[in-house]
Amino acid sequence: MNKLNIKRLLQPLGQPLFAIFCALLVGAVAMLITGENPLEIYAIMFKGAFGGKYYFLTTLTRATPIIITGLGAAIAWSSSYMGIGGEGQMILGGFTCALLALYMPGPAPVKLVISIVGALVAGGVYSAISAWLLDKFEMSLAISTLMFNYVAQYVTMHFVANRFLDKSGDAKMTQTYMIDESLRFPQLIPGYSVHLGFIIAVLLVIAVWFLMNRTSFGYESRMTGFNIHFCDYGGVSSKKVMYGILALSGVICAMAGVCEVLGTQYRYVHGTYVNTSYAWIGLNAALISNYNPFGVLITSIILAGISTGGAAIARSTDVPLEISSVIQGCITLFISAKIVIQLAKTKKGGKK
Amino acid sequence: MNIDANYLAVVFNSTIRMTTPILFVALGSALCNRVFIFNIGLEGMMLTGAFAAIVANFYTHSVLASIVAAMVASMLVAWVAGIFMVKFKGAMLVVGVSINTLMGGLTTFLMQLVFHVQGAYVSSDLVSLPKINVNFLGNSHVLKTMFGSLTWLDLFAFVAAILLYFHLFRTVTGFRMRSVGINKPAAESLGIKADRIQILTVVFSGLLSGLGGCLLSMGGVTMFAQNMTAGRGFIAMAAATLGAANPLGVVVSSAFFGFAQSMANMLQNSSISSQLTMALPYFATVVALAIFNYVKIRNKRRQLSA
Numbered sequence: 001m002n003k004l005n006i007k008r009l010l011q012p013l014g015q016p017l018f019a020i021f022c023a024l025l026v027g028a029v030a031m032l033i034t035g036e037n038p039l040e041i042y043a044i045m046f047k048g049a050f051g052g053k054y055y056f057l058t059t060l061t062r063a064t065p066i067i068i069t070g071l072g073a074a075i076a077w078s079s080s081y082m083g084i085g086g087e088g089q090m091i092l093g094g095f096t097c098a099l100l101a102l103y104m105p106g107p108a109p110v111k112l113v114i115s116i117v118g119a120l121v122a123g124g125v126y127s128a129i130s131a132w133l134l135d136k137f138e139m140s141l142a143i144s145t146l147m148f149n150y151v152a153q154y155v156t157m158h159f160v161a162n163r164f165l166d167k168s169g170d171a172k173m174t175q176t177y178m179i180d181e182s183l184r185f186p187q188l189i190p191g192y193s194v195h196l197g198f199i200i201a202v203l204l205v206i207a208v209w210f211l212m213n214r215t216s217f218g219y220e221s222r223m224t225g226f227n228i229h230f231c232d233y234g235g236v237s238s239k240k241v242m243y244g245i246l247a248l249s250g251v252i253c254a255m256a257g258v259c260e261v262l263g264t265q266y267r268y269v270h271g272t273y274v275n276t277s278y279a280w281i282g283l284n285a286a287l288i289s290n291y292n293p294f295g296v297l298i299t300s301i302i303l304a305g306i307s308t309g310g311a312a313i314a315r316s317t318d319v320p321l322e323i324s325s326v327i328q329g330c331i332t333l334f335i336s337a338k339i340v341i342q343l344a345k346t347k348k349g350g351k352k
Numbered sequence: 353m354n355i356d357a358n359y360l361a362v363v364f365n366s367t368i369r370m371t372t373p374i375l376f377v378a379l380g381s382a383l384c385n386r387v388f389i390f391n392i393g394l395e396g397m398m399l400t401g402a403f404a405a406i407v408a409n410f411y412t413h414s415v416l417a418s419i420v421a422a423m424v425a426s427m428l429v430a431w432v433a434g435i436f437m438v439k440f441k442g443a444m445l446v447v448g449v450s451i452n453t454l455m456g457g458l459t460t461f462l463m464q465l466v467f468h469v470q471g472a473y474v475s476s477d478l479v480s481l482p483k484i485n486v487n488f489l490g491n492s493h494v495l496k497t498m499f500g501s502l503t504w505l506d507l508f509a510f511v512a513a514i515l516l517y518f519h520l521f522r523t524v525t526g527f528r529m530r531s532v533g534i535n536k537p538a539a540e541s542l543g544i545k546a547d548r549i550q551i552l553t554v555v556f557s558g559l560l561s562g563l564g565g566c567l568l569s570m571g572g573v574t575m576f577a578q579n580m581t582a583g584r585g586f587i588a589m590a591a592a593t594l595g596a597a598n599p600l601g602v603v604v605s606s607a608f609f610g611f612a613q614s615m616a617n618m619l620q621n622s623s624i625s626s627q628l629t630m631a632l633p634y635f636a637t638v639v640a641l642a643i644f645n646y647v648k649i650r651n652k653r654r655q656l657s658a
Contacts, residue, residue: 030458034465082445133638137645142392142445143593144641146586150634158627280453287446320464325457333432333450336442 016288016299016335023330030326034319041313048312049305054192055312061193061264063304065090065256065273067201069282070289070296071208072252077283078212078291079225079245083130085145086253086279088152089123093254094261095156096122098268099164101179101261108182112262115183119258120251126152127250131243141246157270166267174270185263197259202297204252209293221245253279277325281307284332303328361497363614368502369571370617371610372509373398376564377588378595378602379509379516380557385597386520387553388533392448393433395585396455397558401426401565403459406576407466409478415570418479419505422566423559429455430558434551452585460578474575481505481570505567510603512560517599529553561585583634590637594644605640612636 028038049059069086076083100115130148133139157174166177185196212218224238224245256278261268273279281303282296288303289295310324377394384391401422408414408421433451436442467473481503489495520526531539532546540546568584569576587609594608595601612633619629 030461084445084449133642137642138649139638139641139645140593142390143586143590144638146583147590147634147637150583151631151638154627154631154634158625158631161627162625277453280449283449284453287449320461322457322461322464325453326461329450329452329454329457332446333436333442333454336436336446336450337440 016331019288019331019334020302022334023327026330027323027327030323031319036317036319041317041319044313044316045306045309047309049309055308057189057192057194059301059305059308060198061195062308063301064195064197064201064259064263065278066282066285066300066304067297068197068204068256068259069253069279070285070300071201071204071282071293072249072256073279073283074286074289074291074293074296075208075212075221075252076245076249077286079221079241081131081134081141081225081242081245081249083127083141083145083246083249084283085127085130085148085250086256086282087273087277088145088149089127089250089253090257090260090273090279091149091152091156092126092257093119093123094257094273095160095268096254097258098176098179098261099159101183102164102177108180112183116258116262120254123254123257124247124251127253128243128247131246134246135239135242153271153274156268160268160270176268178267179261183262184266185259193264195259195263197263200255200259204255205293205297208252212293217241217244253282256282276307281328284328287332288335357494358497361494363611363618364498365500365502366614366617367607367611368506369610370613371607372506373564373568373571374584374588374591374609375509375513375603375606376567377561377585378591378606379513379599380560380564381589381592382595382597382599382602383516383520383529383553383560384557385592386533387529387550388536389437389550389554390444390448391433391437391554391557392445392586392589393430393451394448394557394561394588395581395583396448396452397426397429397433397561398565398568398585398588399459399579399581400429400455401562402569402580403463403565403576404562405566405569406473406478406574407462409570409574410466410475413477413479415479415481418570419563419566422562424562426558426562426565427555428558430555430561431551433558434554437554438547438550456579459576463576463578470578472575472577472580474573478570478574480572480574481567503567503571505563505571509563509567512563513599513603520599561588564588587633587637590641594637594641608640609633609637 024042028042031038031041048055050056069090072089073083073086097115097119100118101111104111104114106114126148130141130144133144134141160176161174164176166173166175168177188194188196188198212222220241221244224241257273260273260278265272282300285296285299285303289299306324306327310321313319313323314321377398381391381394384394404425405418405422409418412418429451433447436447437444463473464470484499484502484504484507486496486499489499518526520530528539528544529549531542532544532549536546564584565581568580588606591605591609592602594605595603616629616632619632620626
């Protein structure tokens with residue numbers, strides 16, 4: 001009995017572990033090309049990601065936006081609404097939050113609440129536009145969200161560059177002024193970059209898990225993902241569920257932008273969310289963990305570790321930083337083949 | 353800014369040059385749509401082509417070798433994608449996203465390894481695609497501007513569209529491809545090797561995006577920059593949808609996006625904010641798709657009520 005339970009618990013881990021192993025193998029080949037010893041490089045990478053308090057906490061800071069965008073993606077994708085708009089939603093969230101925090105009058109607590117709520121609303125409404133296009137114009141969610149990523153990126157850049165540009169410091173970056181210190185998220189451990197946003201991310205993991213598994217909304221949204229006709233037949237309005245899910249996913253991704261603005265950069269800097277591809281890594285985390293919120297938490301930390309570890313090896317060896325994207329791309333690629341392995345298993349069972 | 357014949361000729365010319373890279377990829381996407389494959393990995397394949405072309409260019413200084421390298425490299429990537437999508441039954445969006453992440457990383461990784469630079473590689477040693485000589489057009493300055501500084505590959509994009517149109521609608525293999533897209537089990541029951549057709553189509557779409565990428569990195573300023581495709585692969589997918597996956601329709605929709613991009617470039621010299629004009633092609637894509645789908649839905653409703 002006990003053995004069976006352990007087996008059942010471990011089974012969902014088998015595939016991701018296999019995929020990660022294969023991806024590390026591909027990464028090792030790439031490192032061999034650069035003429036380095038893969039084992040040494042991986043050791044440096046691991047140390048740079050998880051070895052020691054400083055590196056581990058840096059990884060957690062980096063994981064924060066990845067976890068949150070991962071949750072946003074998981075909610076939508078698990079209901080078969082495969083939007084890829086996390087990046088745009090995050091940009092809009094961060095941008096709105098920074099502007100409200102900078103230019104709203106009033107006492108600090110009120111300002112803080114308004115800038116967060118405003119950012120979340122912006123992200124939700126922005127994401128709902130894609131839902132509306134899907135509903136009224138049957139437009140592919142993948143295409144509309146992709147296009148909006150670029151629209152959001154350039155339109156916010158326009159406003160930052162031409163209206164709200166910080167002209168005080170080194171003028172090379174397209175960024176807003178710094179927000180007031182009273183509005184910033186506190187650091188969890190003084191001197192280390194990890195901030196309140198990480199706690200928010202963990203709370204969101206629990207909230208999303210609860211929403212998807214313990215509420216009727218979660219049940220309905222899973223049903224739409226399972227079979228939309230059955231869902232309508234059963235008296236659930238699939239349209240309402242669609243708007244709800246996509247708006248919620250936009251709100252969550254906007255929160256990632258809020259955490260970046262209030263927690264790490266204290267301002268909106270154009271291009272940072274795109275260059276770090278947080279939302280894409282978040283989507284990868286959601287895919288790897290099969291949309292399970294707790295899985296998203298763990299995979300995000302691993303993926304963030306691969307990124308910070310990648311930065312560590314780029315600092316100390318000749319291996320370029322992009323090795324982390326290569327490994328990540330391979331992990332999701334190998335994960336995508338999961339159905340086959342399951343099929344192979346059932347075939348084996350049949351023969352017995 | 354005064355608008356005269358010469359100005360329009362410049363717009364026309366830059367529209368063509370913006371259109372053709374997208375057109376190649378959009379043709380690939382259209383073929384994929386026809387065999388029921390939603391190939392979002394075209395962005396990564398296009399990037400692969402752009403990169404491979406410059407690498408071959410760097411080592412051989414031969415235009416032909418560059419083009420071949422672009423095609424072969426993109427086909428290899430497409431083959432991997434096709435195997436994962438069709439044989440391993442991976443979700444198409446997941447495979448596509450992975451391919452884009454992987455190739456985005458790998459091209460930058462290799463760029464630093466091969467050229468020892470970060471961000472972008474540009475060198476006067478690289479050869480560009482040969483331009484079509486427009487002297488046969490006579491003395492008309494406007495005509496020369498309209499068709500000047502185009503490469504043979506630009507021209508070939510349009511030829512490819514016509515060839516693919518005939519292939520899809522006038523040949524047996526084209527018919528088989530379409531039948532796989534309409535109903536895969538039914539096609540298989542007629543003895544069509546649907547899996548093979550799907551994989552080969554993805555591989556062929558890789559070849560086309562390789563050409564698109566090559567045109568991008570060697571058509572104008574010959575260079576490679578990190579993520580230089582900048583969503584063109586995604587725009588091409590939109591163009592394929594907008595052109596109803598018909599190669600000739602795709603020419604028109606690609607030209608529309610080419611026009612939007614060339615307007616974005618032209619308007620950069622005007623008083624309108626350059627950031628807003630850069631958002632224009634992407635926004636135009638959504639609007640054009642909305643109008644296109646609206647008309648389609650309305651026609652469908654009319655047919656139903658009639």
